[in-house]
Amino acid sequence: xxxxxxxxxxxxxxxxxxxxxxxxxxxxxxxxxxxxxxxxxxxxxxxxxxxxxxxxxxxxxxxxxxxxxxxxxxxxxxxxxxxxxxxxxxxxxxxxxxxxxxxxxxxxxxxxxxxxxxxxxxxxxxxxxxxxxxxxxxxxxxxxxxxxxxxxxxxxxxxxxxxxxxxxxxxxxxxxxxxxxxxxxxxxxxxxxxxxxxxxxxxxxxxxxxxxxxxxxxxxxxxxxxxxxxxxxxxxxxxxxxxxxxxxxxxxxxxxxxxxxxxxxxxxxxxxxxxxxxxxxxxxxxxxxxxxxxxxxxxxxxxxxxxxxxxxxxxxxxxxxxxxxxxxxxxxxxxxxxxxxxxxxxxxxxxxxxxxxxxxxxxxxxxxxxxxxxxxxxxxxxxxxxxxxxxxxxxxxxxxxxxxxxxxxxxxxxxxxxxxxxxxxxxxxxxxxxxxxxxxxxxxxxxxxxxxxxxxxxxxxxxxxxxxxxxxxxxxxxxxxxxxxxxxxxxxxxxxxxxxxxxxxxxxxxxxxxxxxxxxxxxxxxxxxxxxxxxxxxxxxxxxxxxxxxxxxxxxxxxxxxxxxxxxxxxxxxxxxxxxxxxxxxxxxxxxxxxxxxxxxxxxxxxxxxxxxxxxxxxxxxxxxxxxxxxxxxxxxxxxxxxxxxxxxxxxxxxxxxxxxxxxxxxxxxxxxxxxxxxxxxxxxx
Numbered sequence: 001x002x003x004x005x006x007x008x009x010x011x012x013x014x015x016x017x018x019x020x021x022x023x024x025x026x027x028x029x030x031x032x033x034x035x036x037x038x039x040x041x042x043x044x045x046x047x048x049x050x051x052x053x054x055x056x057x058x059x060x061x062x063x064x065x066x067x068x069x070x071x072x073x074x075x076x077x078x079x080x081x082x083x084x085x086x087x088x089x090x091x092x093x094x095x096x097x098x099x100x101x102x103x104x105x106x107x108x109x110x111x112x113x114x115x116x117x118x119x120x121x122x123x124x125x126x127x128x129x130x131x132x133x134x135x136x137x138x139x140x141x142x143x144x145x146x147x148x149x150x151x152x153x154x155x156x157x158x159x160x161x162x163x164x165x166x167x168x169x170x171x172x173x174x175x176x177x178x179x180x181x182x183x184x185x186x187x188x189x190x191x192x193x194x195x196x197x198x199x200x201x202x203x204x205x206x207x208x209x210x211x212x213x214x215x216x217x218x219x220x221x222x223x224x225x226x227x228x229x230x231x232x233x234x235x236x237x238x239x240x241x242x243x244x245x246x247x248x249x250x251x252x253x254x255x256x257x258x259x260x261x262x263x264x265x266x267x268x269x270x271x272x273x274x275x276x277x278x279x280x281x282x283x284x285x286x287x288x289x290x291x292x293x294x295x296x297x298x299x300x301x302x303x304x305x306x307x308x309x310x311x312x313x314x315x316x317x318x319x320x321x322x323x324x325x326x327x328x329x330x331x332x333x334x335x336x337x338x339x340x341x342x343x344x345x346x347x348x349x350x351x352x353x354x355x356x357x358x359x360x361x362x363x364x365x366x367x368x369x370x371x372x373x374x375x376x377x378x379x380x381x382x383x384x385x386x387x388x389x390x391x392x393x394x395x396x397x398x399x400x401x402x403x404x405x406x407x408x409x410x411x412x413x414x415x416x417x418x419x420x421x422x423x424x425x426x427x428x429x430x431x432x433x434x435x436x437x438x439x440x441x442x443x444x445x446x447x448x449x450x451x452x453x454x455x456x457x458x459x460x461x462x463x464x465x466x467x468x469x470x471x472x473x474x475x476x477x478x479x480x481x482x483x484x485x486x487x488x489x490x491x492x493x494x495x496x497x498x499x500x501x502x503x504x505x506x507x508x509x510x511x512x513x514x515x516x517x518x519x520x521x522x523x524x525x526x527x528x529x530x531x532x533x534x535x536x537x538x539x540x541x542x543x544x545x546x547x548x549x550x551x552x553x554x555x556x557x558x559x560x561x562x563x564x565x566x567x568x569x570x571x572x573x574x575x576x577x578x579x580x581x582x583x584x585x586x587x588x589x590x591x592x593x594x595x596x597x598x599x600x601x602x603x604x605x606x607x608x609x610x611x612x613x614x615x616x617x618x619x620x621x622x623x624x625x626x627x628x629x630x631x632x633x634x635x636x637x638x639x640x641x642x643x644x645x646x647x648x649x650x651x652x653x654x655x656x657x658x659x660x661x662x663x664x665x666x667x668x669x670x671x672x673x674x675x676x677x678x679x680x681x682x683x684x685x686x
Contacts (some may be wrong), residue, residue, distance in 0.1 A: 229518020
């Protein structure tokens with residue numbers, strides 16, 4: 001005897017070997033033996049063979065008119081044999097009964113299961129909805145197939161182009177555009193990004209990187225809400241009499257956060273002022289401007305362009321522009337003029353006269369170490385305002401060298417600036433770049449006198465205010481580093497802890513409140529400390545163990561890392577573009593790290609780290625032939641064609657050579673999974 005039975009949602013047939021009261025031992029056509037519950041057996045028969053019965057019944061079921069079957073089906077609950085009687089004939093054959101069973105089972109939109117071999121008719125309105133959904137599904141599948149065929153043929157359908165960044169990085173895996181890309185990639189046997197690039201979905205490598213960044217970080221665009229305005233500072237601030245402050249930035253800087261002043265030269269005690277723009281006096285946490293700044297967390301920098309943390313009009317209201325008195329939070333540090341010993345500090349909230357905005361990219365050739373250290377050195381090109389500031393600048397340079405030396409004692413080793421800073425200029429660029437501009441790359445040695453003056457003054461302020469907040473029990477946002485041991489990285493926290501890399505007891509970013517949200521938060525805390533002293537912890541906007549402060553910390557950490565990575569990526573893009581524009585096919589470089597099957601090298605004259613084939617000794621100086629440039633992956637490989645000298649002392653490569661992880665481009669991580677294609681037809685929503 002044979003039986004037809006249900007097993008795991010399928011109907012199978014086999015020969016009965018033995019049978020008990022509630023189950024049967026059945027042998028399938030494959031020879032496999034299974035135990036079948038009696039309740040799962042729907043038909044018993046002597047002939048034909050199960051495989052023949054199932055094949056004939058499925059063929060017959062495929063030709064059944066489901067609308068007619070629904071009309072003929074009895075009302076209420078019925079068995080499949082009842083439908084076979086109504087649909088086929090009074091005494092339906094075994095094949096006809098099995099065909100009715102298969103038709104009922106495989107048309108759940110027409111018939112609902114009510115038990116073993118039993119069913120109920122679905123309501124007519126439900127059937128109409130289901131049929132409409134099935135038709136829609138067919139249309140979607142046809143559309144997917146059409147789009148996939150276009151992609152394979154090298155043409156990108158408009159809907160896929162419009163959804164490009166969503167498909168690649170944050171896909172809805174049920175969307176037809178996504179499924180078309182998956183299907184086309186499998187058919188063409190190409191990686192999705194390569195497929196889309198060849199199909200013309202990516203018009204420009206630069207725009208690809210830019211729009212991807214905006215999609216992931218500024219999905220609503222970079223425009224500010226139109227109603228935002230800069231509130232006036234209500235406080236009647238005293239004027240800092242006797243102060244003539246000046247800023248030092250590059251020519252592209254519009255957010256002038258900090259300025260310096262020097263008083264008391266020749267008196268034996270010199271007071272150095274570090275004056276910070278004070279947006280924290282104008283708006284408070286929770287205000288509309290704060291919400292915008294907190295959403296962005298920082299200004300985003302890239303060659304030729306930036307996305308500011310605050311609207312330009314707001315920045316201009318608080319920036320330390322020359323020619324007037326500007327609201328500022330000032331740290332005054334008193335030094336013995338002879339020994340440069342720090343005698344004390346004081347914080348004031350005031351209006352500070354700004355007499356000059358110096359631009360170091362125009363003055364580095366004038367304000368040199370010799371000019372600062374020897375009054376006899378003259379230059380015909382020195383602007384008059386710079387001559388009037390020569391004495392303050394000379395003292396600040398002397399002080400900066402002393403402060404750096406003191407930090408290096410704590411640090412345990414000197415800070416080396418072996419690598420230059422690279423400046424990018426896009427010729428003729430105004431506003432958002434297109435990616436085709438001519439790029440110029442110039443160098444500026446790190447640790448230049450004006451750099452040193454500014455950096456040491458900012459470290460003085462950030463460490464001084466950080467320690468002061470800690471003494472008052474006022475929480476802030478700190479950067480700390482437990483030691484200079486390999487693997488110990490700089491971290492952010494809310495407690496005043498040592499920063500081994502800088503050689504200071506604590507370090508709280510506070511000197512760029514127009515550009516970094518951490519600095520704005522710390523400024524609010526510093527203002528509270530200046531106004532309330534020992535009771536500042538009770539009056540400060542953020543209290544100890546404030547959950548909101550921890551939320552800001554984690555949000556800033558993530559955003560700042562993302563922005564820095566994008567800036568690095570765009571600098572790499574323009575460096576590769578520079579190679580193409582200048583027709584550079586070879587570079588000299590220094591080996592900095594071993595990698596599998598090769599080494600990483602750093603170009604001698606460009607900000608470029610890239611892999612070369614073959615093992616090379618760390619520190620070796622080599623000439624490299626460049627391979628093909630991939631502007632999408634921001635990638636270029638090289639081949640060593642000449643060894644120029646013996647390996648240099650590895651310790652002399654740079655101060656952080658063994659501790660920093662070098663950022664090198666590689667395959668772009670996308671969220672397209674080609675395995676999704678196999679389930680596409682089944683999972684496409686109706």
